[in-house]
Amino acid sequence: MTRPASASASVSATTALDGQVQGYLDHLAIERGVAANTLSSYRRDLRRYVEHLSARGIDDLSKVTEADVSDFLVALRRGDADTAPLAAVSAARALIAVRGLHRFAAAEGLTDLDVAAAVKPPTPSRRLPKSLSVDEVLALLEAAGGDSEADSPLTLRNRALLELLYSTGARISEAVGLDLDDVDTEARSVLLRGKGGKHRLVPIGRPAVSALDAYLVRGRPDLVRRGRGTPAIFLNVRGGRLSRQSAWQVLQDAAERAGITTGVSPHVLRHSFATHLLDGGADVRVVQELLGHASVTTTQIYTMVTVSALREVWAGAHPRAR
Known part of the structure; x- marks a missing residue:
């Protein structure tokens, strides 16, 4: 499907692979109305993906295998002489862009299969969000x-x-x-x-x-x-x-x-907002709505902060804590 070039999503198209990526970015910008910041992140991640594939002589998405996608994920986590290793959460974000590209390519008939569908993102460590005291x-x-x-x-x-x-x-x-x-x-x-x-x-x-x-x-x-x-x-x-x-x-x-x-x-202030609400007795689903989280699972990490604080008090006060 031919789409008009989008100024917000534009990248230079010199190979079939470049053109396919550009088509996906145009789809996100024009048909999906993806926010500019998100589009910029996708463009950056996909540019790195194109460089990875091009270095292996791949110039069309139809030539990509599941192993190629998995190798890209490994390369992101390992880093190289020019780029630092990515944390699990950053590599997972990049994989979202890659999986979206391949899903789009399969739906548009550019490829026979969605080779990225089965590639699993790395599991990020569940770090507690930082927050300030009241x-x-x-x-x-x-x-x-x-x-x-x-x-x-x-x-x-x-x-x-x-x-x-x-x-x-x-x-x-x-x-x-x-x-x-x-x-x-x-x-x-x-x-x-x-x-x-x-x-x-x-x-x-x-x-x-x-x-x-x-x-x-x-x-x-x-x-x-x-x-x-x-x-x-x-x-x-x-x-x-x-x-x-x-x-x-x-x-x-x-x-x-x-x-x-x-x-x-700014995100620490947002974390503090959520933590202080939960400390004050707010229901986690109310906090979810206030934060604009699509899933309550995202919000529940803040409950870990309050539980952690309770555990510290318990450890210092309970006679059988040690």
Whole structure:
């Protein structure tokens, strides 16, 4: 099936293999509406797959065997002189892209069989997600303003951003993607656009509402005048939408001022949101909905954090623990 080239998914096509990969990327971008960040990850993983196959003289998906796919997975985990070994979770992500490519090729009649279907991803170690204590989060939020003027546009923005991240458990991409119409401060709710185009309405606490109101009334108007007009809530110094990288830096700066030495990322704040809810007695399925997880299995790893904390208390207090 011939498809129009997609600017967002474009890669150079010089062999049949390149063209087949391009067709799959176009399918994801045009017909599936895959998010730009996901598409970029698929493109990167598939480019590495093409290089792996090309080095073995394979220039068409019809020539690929199950062993070739398995060898690629081994190569990812082993690394080479030019690329570092991938962790199990990263290799598994790359295999998702490869399996999707072969599934697409079989469905389109480009190959007779889906040779990647039976290749199993490596099993990642089940690491507990890092989270901050409640006191650390409060210190982080207090430090959001920094040493600058309390009511400066950037100070108000930074406070509102971090309050919203912790209050909603939003991903950083969801937070910077918010538009004015997505927030209802009277109803204390936010519409978040999650992965796969899925939307969810989540509540926000009074401190986050107060910080947002202060920013929208006293901070954002000054920033928006510097740009060309945008519906984005969180703006940069030029009046455009705040980038994920800049939002990450806001968090890093606040963590440094708060004296938090453990690595702090937007996802750590999201982990803290989930862990604190479960510690407070929230049902895991409610937390699943708030986080926008497709499966409760993804959310259940946070219950391991709370169980781990309980085990420490038990080990130190129970007379038969040792």
